[in-house]
Amino acid sequence: MRMTEAADAFAVHVRDVRRLSPATTKAYRGDLADLIAVVGDVDIAEVELEHLREWLWVATQRGDARSTLARRAAAARGFFAWALEAGHLSVDPSLRLVAPKRAKTLPKVASADAVSDLLDRLGRAAAEGDPIALRDHAALELLYATGVRVSELCGLDVGDIDRERRTVRVLGKGSKERVVPFGGAASRALDAYLVRGRPILRDRRLDALAATRVASPEAVADAATPGDAVFLGVRGGRMGPRAVYDLVARALGPIVGSGVGPHALRHSAATHLLDGGADLRTVQELLGHASLGTTQIYTHVSTERLAATYRLAHPRA
Known part of the structure; x- marks a missing residue:
């Protein structure tokens, strides 16, 4: 089996069998495409440990981050382990592949006061009634209130929100x-958007569908069903992750820094929950982390903040 064919089959495996997210599947595809660019589209059985080491060395010379190298090594190990199990290999060449450990960096976190000031400011702007301002305010309030991932936010349908109980049902990694x-602030922002903002954005979608010759009356009716996306773009379609990234970068960048x-x-919500007395298991459940160890990084953030405050405030620090 050639490398390209094997990579395609592996992508189907991680998507349909391991049920990894589309983003993770895409990342695996990218990593394997980079590997094929170095070793060539050879038979998978011809790839040896030295080829994999050369691949990581090329990435190092290119200036790839340690986290990228670690992820690519993990992708290669997963790929060749699958190939061995599927019978495409007799020996796994990645068993002794070593990559640099990921740098342990603390996540960027805004202070609770800074986030509150930002959301209050967006709320005042949304009060003017602009549908985009209403949407942006509701999206950021919900992101901070729940700590959901951007893919989970964009995947929300109206039926996933229980406005009476103030809960939202999300589909996370591994289709879990x-x-x-x-809370109340997110509830009020969502109510304002769903009542005053979303119908206007949805009508833009209906108008666009009705204006196209290919749109059938059934398509227009489907676009108005209550199971539609919660957060809509300027043309009335489902808001995508890129738009949410741009929104957060504009709103939070001046507070936290570039590249946010x-x-x-999500980091801020978890840290503030722990600062407020929430236990680690509860935060793990809220964030949808499979491992408690993933959640524990936020205890380090809180400890860092405690230490910084101590150094500033204690006379004998």
Whole structure:
């Protein structure tokens, strides 16, 4: 089996059997495409450990980050382990492949006061009634209130929100479903958007469908069903992750720094929950982490903040 064919089959395996997210599947495809660019589209059985080491060396010379090298090595190990199990190999060449350990960096976190000020400011702007302002305010309030991932936010349908109980049902990594609560501020922002903002954006979608010759009356009716996307773009379609990234970068960048994305609100929500007395297991459930160890990084963030405050405030520090 050639490398390209094997990579395609592996992508189908991780998507349909391991049920990894589309983003993870895409990342695996990218890593294997980079490997094929170095070793060539050879038979998979011809790839040896030295080829894999050369691949990582090329990436190092190119300036790839240690986290990227670690991820690519993990992708290669997963790929060749699958190929061995599937009978495409007799020996796994990646068993002794070593990559640099990921650098342990603490996530970017905004202070609770800074986030509150930002959301209050967006709320005042949304009060003017602009549908995009209403959407942006609701999206950021919900991201911070629930700590959901950007893919989970974009995948929300109206039926996933229980406005009476103030809960939202999301589909996370590995197609695992969980229910996450949200508070009063997010509830008010969502109500304002769903009542005053979303119908306007949805009508733009209906108008666009009706204006096209290929749109049938059934297509227009389907676009108006209550199971539609919660967060809509300027043309009325489902809001995508790129748009949410841009929104968070504009809103939170001046507070946290450049390169910030939706995960900064997820990090901030987790850290503030722990600062407020929530236990680690509860935060793990809210965030949808498979491992408690993933959640524990936020205890380090809280410890860092505690130490910084101590150094500033204690006379004998």
